Amino acid sequence: MSPTALVVMGVSGAGKTTVAGLLADRLSWPMAEADLLHPQANIDKMAAGTPLTDADRLPWLGIIRDWITVRAEQGESAVVACSALKRGYRDLLREANARVRFVHVAGTRELIAGRLHLRTGHFMPPSLLDSQFADLEQLQDDEDGVTVDLRRTPEQPRPPTPDPFTSPFPRHHRPEGNGASAWTPGLKRWAPAPCWR
Template identity: 65%
Template sequence: MPATCLVVMGVSGAGKSTIAARLADELGWPMAEADEFHPEANIAKMSAGTPLTDADRMPWLEALRAWIDRRDEAGESVVVTCSALKRTYRDVLRGSVARVRFVHLRGSVDTVGGRLSGRSGHFMPPALLESQFADLEPLDEDEDGVALDVSADPDAITSAALDRLGLRPDGSAAPEPDPHTPR
C-alpha cells in the first residue's frame, strides 16, 4: 500500500507552512517545504519580482516528486507545502507512487495580500501575488483533496482538513461529504 503525501497548496501568504506544520505534528509525519527544492535560478528570478514560467517550475516539481517517491519507498507518509497553482503542476506531483492528496488553502486577494505584506524574510515579493492568483486553478472534482478558507483560525483549518480527509490519527474519520456540497 503506498504512503500518503499531503500537499498543502495555495498562493504565497495563504498559510501553507503554518497549516502543514500543524498537520505534520498531528499526524506524526515529516514535513518538507517545496520552496527548499527550487533551484537558485528560480529563487533569483522570484527575488527580482519576475514570475516563474511553467518551464521554470517543471524541474522544481519533478525534484519534489522524486523526494516524495523516496519517502514512499521508505514507507513514510509526508506533508509538503507547495503552491501547486495549476492542475498540470498537481499532475506532476500526482505522478508519484505515493497517494497524493491536497489541502487547498483559499482566500481573497485582500486577506492573503494583507498577510503577505506583513511577512519578512521570504524571497517571494508581495508584487507577485497577482500573478499567482491569475495562475490559480482550483481543485477539480477528480482531484483528491479539500479546499478550506484561510480566514478561519489555524486550529480550525487543521481540524477541518483532518476530518474532511479522514486522517484523524486516532483512526476516527468524518462522514463522507455530500457530493452536492461545494468543496
Template identity: 65%
Template sequence: MMGVAGVGKTTTAQLLAEQLGWMRAEADEFHPHTNIDKMASGTPLTDADRMPWLESIRDWISEQAAAGHDVVLTCSALKRSYRDVLRQADARVRFVFLHGPAPLIAERMQQRSGHFMPTSLLDSQFGDLEPLHPDEDGVTVDLRDTTHQIVTTALTALNLANPDLPQLGAQS
C-alpha cells in the same frame, strides 16, 4: 498544502504534520537558486522554470514513500498540470487547497519577513491558479478559519482523523 503565496501553507502544514506524526517539507527548499533569484526580483516563474522543480518534488515524494515515510508538503501547485506532475509520484498524493480573498492574502504577505516572494507576484499567482477540480483528490479549505479548524477539516475530509491522537485544542 497548496495555494498562492501567503495563505498559511507553512503554519498549517506544521500543525497537520504534528497531528499526524508525519515529517514535513517545504517545496520552496527544492527551488534552484535561479528560480529564487527570479522571484525575488519580482519576475514570475514560467511553466518551464517550474517543471524541473516539480519533478524533483515528485521524485522526493516517491523516495519518501519507498522508505515508508508519510509526508506533509507545502507547494503552491497552482495549476492542475503541476498537480498532475506531483500525482505521478509512487505514492498517493492528496491536496489541501487553502483559499481566500486576495486582499487578505496580500496583507498577510506584507506582514511577514524573511521570505523571497514579494507581494508584487501575488497577482501573477492568482492568474495561474486553477482551484482543485471535483475529480482531484483533495479538499478546499477557507484560510479565514483558524489553523486548528483548517487542520480538523482537512483531517476529516481526507479521512485521516485518528481517534487515538489528542484532539486539536484539547488541554493536556
C-alpha cells in the same frame, strides 16, 4: 495501508507552511517545504519581481515528486507545502509512488495581500501575488483533495484537520468545531542542504 502525501497548496502568503506544519505535527509525518527546494535561479527571479514560467517550475516540481516517492518507498507518508497552482503541476506530483492528496488553503486576494505585507524574510515579494492568482486553477471534482478557508488562523479555534485516511476527501469541505494542535517547533523537515537560506 499505502503511503499518502498531503500537499498543502495555494498562492504565496496563504499560510501553506503553517497548515502543513500543523498536519505534520498531528500526524507525526515528515514535512518538506517546497520553497526551500527551488534552484537559486528561480529564487533570484522571484526576488527580482519576475513571475516563474512553467519551464522554471517543472524541474522543481519533479524534485518534490521524487522526494514523495523516496519517502513512500521507505514506507513513510509525508506532508508537503507547495503552491501546486495549476492542474498540470498537480498531475506531475501525482506521478509520485504514493497517494497524493491536496489541501488547498484558499482566501481572497485582499486577505492574502494583507498577510504578505506583514511577512518578512521571504524571497517572494507581494508584487507577484497577482501573477499567482492568475495561474491558480481550483481543484477539480475529479481531483483527490479539499479546499479549506484560511480565514481561521492557527491562533483561533480551528476545524478538525481533514482526515487523510478517509476516501475521498469531501469536496470544498468546511468542517465545524475545533481541535487542531497548536504549532510546535522541531518538526521533521527535509530539504537539500544547499537550499537552506
